[in-house]
Amino acid sequence: MDFIQCAADAGCSAVKFQLFRVDQLFVANALPASEVKRRKNWELPLEFVPKLAQRCRELGIEFSCTPFYLDAVSALEPHVAFFKIASYELLWDELLAACARTGKPVILSTGMATIDEIKHAVEVLHQNGCKTPTLLHCTSAYPTPYAEANLAAIETLRQVTGCEVGWSDHTVEPAVIHRAIHRWGARIIEFHLDLDGKGEEFEAGHCWLPDQIAAVIRDVKKGFEADGNGIKEPVPSELSDRMWRADPSDGLRPLKGIREQWK
Numbered sequence: 295m296d297f298i299q300c301a302a303d304a305g306c307s308a309v310k311f312q313l314f315r316v317d318q319l320f321v322a323n324a325l326p327a328s329e330v331k332r333r334k335n336w337e338l339p340l341e342f343v344p345k346l347a348q349r350c351r352e353l354g355i356e357f358s359c360t361p362f363y364l365d366a367v368s369a370l371e372p373h374v375a376f377f378k379i380a381s382y383e384l385l386w387d388e389l390l391a392a393c394a395r396t397g398k399p400v401i402l403s404t405g406m407a408t409i410d411e412i413k414h415a416v417e418v419l420h421q422n423g424c425k426t427p428t429l430l431h432c433t434s435a436y437p438t439p440y441a442e443a444n445l446a447a448i449e450t451l452r453q454v455t456g457c458e459v460g461w462s463d464h465t466v467e468p469a470v471i472h473r474a475i476h477r478w479g480a481r482i483i484e485f486h487l488d489l490d491g492k493g494e495e496f497e498a499g500h501c502w503l504p505d506q507i508a509a510v511i512r513d514v515k516k517g518f519e520a521d522g523n524g525i526k527e528p529v530p531s532e533l534s535d536r537m538w539r540a541d542p543s544d545g546l547r548p549l550k551g552i553r554e555q556w557k
Contacts (some may be wrong), residue, residue, distance in 0.1 A: 295349050300489055301506050302353040305511035309355060310348060310378050310484070313338050313370060314362035336494065340369055351357075358401075367392040378484075381405030381434050387418045394422035401482065402427055403462050405434030409454055416455050429455060430484055434461035437499040440467045443536060448478040460484065464500040468510045475514055511540040 301309045316325075316333045316455040325333070343359065343468065350357035356375035361367045370377070376399035383389050384407050393400050400419055404412050412429065419427045431448045443465055451459045460482030461474035488501040495501055522529075528536060538548040 296489060297487070298346065298349050298353060299354070301487060302355050304487075304508035305515070306507075307355055308353060308358055308375065309346075309350060309529075310358040310360060311338055311343075312360045312362065312380075313340070314360075318363040326547050329543050343370065343373050361389065361393065364389060364392055367396065371396045376401060379403065381407065381432055387415075390415055390418045391422040394419045394424035396426075397423060398549045400424045400427045401430060401460075401484075403430045403432045403434075403484070404451065405432035405462070409450070412451065412454060416457060426458070428458045428460060430460045430462040431480075431484065433464060436464055436495075438464040438468060440465045440470050443470050445470070445474050445478050445480075448474065448480055452479075452514065458482075463502075466479070466500060466506070468506075470514070471510055472514065472517070476517060493505055517550060524545075 298309050303468065315337060316330055318540070320330075323528065338359075347357040358374050358376050358378050359366075359370050360378045360380050361370055362380070367377070367389070377393040377394060377396070378401045379390060380465075381403040382405075384404065389402075390402075402415060402419070407415075416427060416429070416472070424497045429451050431445070431451055433442055433444065435442065443461075448461065451457065458481045459479075461478075461480040462484040463471055463474075466485075471483055474483065485507060486495065486501040487507065488496045488503060491503060493501065537552045540547050541549045541553075543550065
């Protein structure tokens with residue numbers, strides 16, 4: 295619950311958890327027994343899901359969860375506002391179709407994928423009822439060197455698929471997020487959040503701390519507020535200075551209208 299509260303306080307509009315079972319994530323012997331045991335500690339108990347969703351509703355943010363096995367889709371359907379499919383599952387048509395058939399919005403990460411693989415995944419979603427999926431351009435390196443973010447691919451995905459496109463960040467670089475939004479029109483930003491720098495994944499270097507991401511969110515919002523209405527005219531904060539411009543008759547300040555008031 296602290297995670298949800300922290301995300302809401304930072305200005306997030308949604309939180310996303312993961313529902314996986316290690317035994318259904320890897321084939322046998324893919325990982326050492328010790329690593330399997332360690333990762334089992336990361337499994338989200340299914341009974342937590344409705345409680346997490348309820349807390350999100352209380353705080354006015356959306357709840358989502360990534361399904362990593364087929365039965366997880368039906369278990370999550372009553373509770374999630376949307377499904378998020380991870381990059382590693384992009385090739386799994388059956389999972390894509392199951393999420394699409396729920397009628398819930400679907401967000402798909404595209405790390406490591408080729409454009410043909412992405413086009414196929416989008417087609418699977420379309421064929422199963424998800425007409426407007428959202429794609430997240432992603433570099434699945436943890437952390438991602440900022441020079442390998444390849445943000446220009448956001449526009450490529452948009453042009454090729456016709457989908458809305460966002461950015462899934464693993465750089466922990468504010469400049470990358472700003473560029474993704476303000477230059478490339480990313481509609482959604484996903485990131486990894488660690489509450490205190492003590493989480494299992496924090497040392498890998500791809501997780502944001504609350505204060506870090508809160509500052510980025512504030513700055514992004516300020517940037518959008520600064521857009522204005524596009525009409526070139528004096529704004530309220532500069533009206534009082536208008537009469538103190540140089541008068542065209544002699545080039546001196548203020549305008550003669552004010553000077554005449556001094557007589």
